[in-house]
């Protein structure tokens with residue numbers, strides 16, 4: 001009888017809302033072994049000999065943490081937000097010396113959120129108007145959410161490919177910024193409300209009809225199947241992958 005070795009996993013940001021949930025999920029998974037937990041101020045060292053690290057910290061710290069892993073040849077599954085084009089370029093640069101290392105950057109690990117982004121991308125070319133509303137718990141430090149930014153970018157690219165122009169909007173007077181942020185030309189609005197976890201609506205409009213695509217994460221366990229799929233798949237995906245959909249056959 002052959003027994004497969006368990007994947008050794010360490011978690012950075014382990015004391016946080018997501019990190020602590022990942023620790024429980026990894027401990028419960030029979031094919032994973034939680035070997036190390038790290039948080040702010042801890043020496044990451046050799047990350048307790050982990051094969052793969054899960055990183056859920058803060059946007060200002062994630063690049064340095066991921067670099068630390070890459071330099072030690074350790075695969076990384078990243079959920080932390082704030083990965084703009086400049087940070088991704090630095091990451092790709094760091095990986096050139098470690099071509100066998102896999103890094104997954106996933107703006108959202110919930111399967112429904114991944115499908116929401118895909119459906120929004122598909123719908124984009126059919127509608128003149130679109131707006132993204134993201135709604136989160138008030139402990140969230142970044143706005144707009146990584147999911148909303150990614151959704152808007154995907155919609156923006158799909159609109160451009162379809163030859164659609166700017167979304168119609170006659171606003172010329174908005175001293176308080178009531179029309180929200182713009183990401184790749186798409187209006188994005190952020191709500192912070194006690195009691196919420198992570199939610200998003202994508203509103204599409206054209207003459208005489210509206211399409212609303214909505215996803216709700218009511219509990220952080222919603223992210224765990226995706227995180228575990230990331231841990232199990234990351235070694236087989238060397239280089240940088242943005243979006244768990246590429247591990248799920250959705251690309």
Ligand SMILES: NC(=O)C1=CN([C@@H]2O[C@H](COP(=O)(O)OP(=O)(O)OC[C@H]3O[C@@H](n4cnc5c(N)ncnc54)[C@H](OP(=O)(O)O)[C@@H]3O)[C@@H](O)[C@H]2O)C=CC1
Pocket residue numbers: 012013014015016017018019038039040041056057058059061065078079080081082106107108109110142146223
């Ligand atoms: N991709 C996805 O599916 C999801 C992504 N997220 C993202 O994950 C990130 C974390 O979210 P959440 O768990 O709610 O946040 P929390 O604030 O609850 O957790 C972050 C943890 O990281 C710690 N931390 C801060 N700085 C460092 C550092 N330099 N090194 C290691 N740890 C550090 C914090 O410590 P301290 O509190 O002492 O500062 C805290 O314990 C956010 O960017 C969020 O947007 C969240 C949910 C799902």
Ligand SMILES: O=C(O)C1=N[C@H](C(=O)O)C[C@H](O)C1
Pocket residue numbers: 081107108136140141144145146147148197198199
């Ligand atoms: O901070 C959160 O909670 C979440 N962050 C991610 C984001 O910014 O998109 C994913 C999810 O929305 C929960």
